[in-house]
Structure formats: structure tokens, C-alpha cells
Amino acid sequence: MHDTLRVYDDIFGLLPSEENPTPLVRINRLNPAPDFLLYAKLEWLNPFGSVKDRPAWNMLRRLEAEGRIGPGRKLVEPTSGNTGLSLAALASVRGYKLRAVVPGKVPREKKVLLKVAGADLEVLNDDVCPAPGLGDGAINRAKSHAKSSPDEFTLPNQYENEANIEAHFQTTGPEIWRQTQGRLTHFFAALGTCGTITGVGRFLKSKNPAIKVVAISPSEGHDVPGLRNLSQLGVSKLFDASVVDDIVEIDFKLAYTRAVELSRKEGLLAGPSSGLIFEGARQIAERDGTGFGVMIFCDNVFKYVSNLVKHVPELDAPSFGFYPTS
Numbered sequence: 001m002h003d004t005l006r007v008y009d010d011i012f013g014l015l016p017s018e019e020n021p022t023p024l025v026r027i028n029r030l031n032p033a034p035d036f037l038l039y040a041k042l043e044w045l046n047p048f049g050s051v052k053d054r055p056a057w058n059m060l061r062r063l064e065a066e067g068r069i070g071p072g073r074k075l076v077e078p079t080s081g082n083t084g085l086s087l088a089a090l091a092s093v094r095g096y097k098l099r100a101v102v103p104g105k106v107p108r109e110k111k112v113l114l115k116v117a118g119a120d121l122e123v124l125n126d127d128v129c130p131a132p133g134l135g136d137g138a139i140n141r142a143k144s145h146a147k148s149s150p151d152e153f154t155l156p157n158q159y160e161n162e163a164n165i166e167a168h169f170q171t172t173g174p175e176i177w178r179q180t181q182g183r184l185t186h187f188f189a190a191l192g193t194c195g196t197i198t199g200v201g202r203f204l205k206s207k208n209p210a211i212k213v214v215a216i217s218p219s220e221g222h223d224v225p226g227l228r229n230l231s232q233l234g235v236s237k238l239f240d241a242s243v244v245d246d247i248v249e250i251d252f253k254l255a256y257t258r259a260v261e262l263s264r265k266e267g268l269l270a271g272p273s274s275g276l277i278f279e280g281a282r283q284i285a286e287r288d289g290t291g292f293g294v295m296i297f298c299d300n301v302f303k304y305v306s307n308l309v310k311h312v313p314e315l316d317a318p319s320f321g322f323y324p325t326s
């Protein structure tokens with residue numbers, strides 16, 4: 001139960017629910033359309049720092065209830081980092097471990113954090129999760145561990161697990177509906193496993209079919225961790241085209257520059273996927289003129305510093321003076 005004094009018996013008490021939602025914060029200086037209210041849902045205020053705490057906990061809860069995971073067994077999961085971080089932390093508290101199978105291009109910060117959270121880390125020579133072309137490297141590797149060592153490993157598999165969608169149908173969607181008092185007209189999210197857009201989309205459409213569910217997708221060749229563009233969507237078994245009204249493609253470099261602008265103009269230390277979603281929402285706000293939009297801001301910028309400086313090199317140099325060399 002949510003405690004208004006914010007005193008909890010353990011970390012599980014911080015997991016989000018309708019009574020304990022992640023915050024919505026309005027975009028002000030960067031909103032191009034005064035009659036289009038735009039709110040960011042700050043998923044980085046989840047206990048392990050991203051939207052993935054929701055599906056991770058729901059998948060684990062179900063596996064524990066089915067007796068498929070517990071001390072003595074291990075989880076194995078393909079992840080671009082966030083799901084792994086949530087699973088590793090939750091599993092550690094429960095007394096078991098995660099083997100995280102990650103593509104090579106996952107930012108260094110996430111790889112280190114996975115180990116900090118107690119995961120065994122397996123890094124593939126791959127591309128952004130999962131690699132275009134080579135496709136499902138991390139997913140296939142995790143599946144093969146679960147198949148060849150069924151006595152050791154349990155595979156939640158966020159890409160195919162209905163508990164991922166259910167987490168968003170039962171928490172994210174109802175939170176947004178209640179926080180906006182049913183006034184929202186547009187919902188904006190990016191596509192990874194597609195658990196968020198499918199779960200929230202289904203919930204919001206069940207309340208009001210007129211709500212526009214808009215997917216924001218990075219352009220071809222992107223390097224935005226956690227995200228898929230249309231040509232990579234095949235692996236996301238949870239994508240439900242019937243709840244998506246619009247897919248907006250955005251030049252992926254804007255993910256990084258918009259993330260920096262959100263920090264500098266709104267005080268929102270947003271990661272690149274939030275930067276990308278913001279740019280898509282901004283364009284729709286400009287196009288439609290009036291409305292009430294909610295954007296999912298999946299995580300904050302701290303895990304992406306090494307990616308960010310590739311796209312915005314001025315960030316890696318002092319404004320005055322010089323960095324010491326040792």
C-alpha cells in the first residue's frame with residue numbers, strides 16, 4: 001500500500017500503481033502549441049529507473065506464482081539494459097539471479113549497471129537490440145540457454161510475454177486515465193517490445209476509442225537503445241496494429257538533441273528515447289493545434305552519456321579551462 005509519508009518495508013513498495021503513479025509533468029517552454037497541453041510521464045522515477053520496472057515485476061510475479069522461478073534457479077533475458085536492470089534488482093532481492101544477454105552496442109553505462117545490480121552479463125557481438133539483419137541475436141541466445149539448460153534457466157522473454165502488455169494495461173494505462181481525469185486526446189510512445197503501446201493503447205481505447213495512440217519510430221540506421229523502427233518490428237510479437245492510429249518517423253539524431261533541450265529548457269533530464277518521443281509529439285501538437293497529450297518518458301539521461309557525446313560532441317569539452325589528463 002502506498003504510504004503518504006513514503007516509508008516502506010522494502011523496495012517493492014515503490015512499484016507503481018493507480019494509487020502510486022509515476023508523475024505527469026507539463027511541457028512549457030518547448031511546447032509549440034499553446035492550446036495543445038503536453039505532459040511527460042516520468043518513468044525514470046520508478047524504483048530501478050525506467051518504464052521496464054512494470055513488465056519486469058509483472059513477469060516475475062507470474063513466474064513465481066507458477067513456481068517457475070525462485071532461489072536455486074536463474075532468469076535469462078534478452079535486454080537492451082533496462083529490463084535487465086529491473087529484473088536483476090528484483091531477482092536479487094528475492095534471492096536468485098539473472099543472466100542478461102545484451103547486444104554489443106548497448107551503452108557501457110548499462111552494461112556496468114547490470115553487473116552492479118547483480119546480473120551475470122553476456123555481451124553479444126551484435127547491434128542495437130536486436131540487430132537489424134542479424135536480427136534476433138540476443139533473443140535467440142537467451143532462448144537457446146533456456147532450451148539447452150531447462151533445469152537452470154527460466155526465460156521471461158519480454159518480447160513475447162503477455163505479462164508485459166498486462167503490466168501496462170493494469171498500471172500505466174489506468175494511472176494516465178486517472179491523472180488526466182479522462183481528458184487526454186493523444187497518447188505518445190515509442191516501440192521496443194511494444195508492451196507499452198499495446199497495453200496502454202488497449203486500456204485507453206477501452207475507456208475512450210477516440211483517443212489517438214501515436215507511435216514514434218526512429219529513422220533507418222538508428223542507434224537509440226531500446227527502440228525499434230518499422231523494419232525491425234518483426235521481433236516484437238506484442239505489437240497490435242489495431243490500437244495504433246499513427247506511426248511518426250523521426251530522424252534519430254533528434255533523439256539526442258531534443259533530450260539535451262528538455263534538460264536545458266524544462267529541467268527534464270530525459271534520455272534519448274524520450275527526446276525522440278518528444279519530437280514526434282511536438283510535431284503532432286503543431287499539426288493538430290488543440291489537444292491533451294501524454295508522452296511516456298522511459299528513462300533519464302544518465303545511462304546514455306557515452307552515446308550522447310557521440311551526437312553532441314560539445315558536451316564532452318569544458319566550457320572554460322581544461323580537463324585534467326590524470
Ligand SMILES: Cc1ncc(COP(=O)(O)O)c(C=O)c1O
Pocket residue numbers: 080082083190191192193194195196197225226227271273298299
Ligand atoms: C529506453 C527505452 N525506451 C523505450 C522502450 C520501449 O518500450 P516497450 O518495450 O514497452 O515498447 C524501451 C524498451 O526497452 C527502452 O529501454
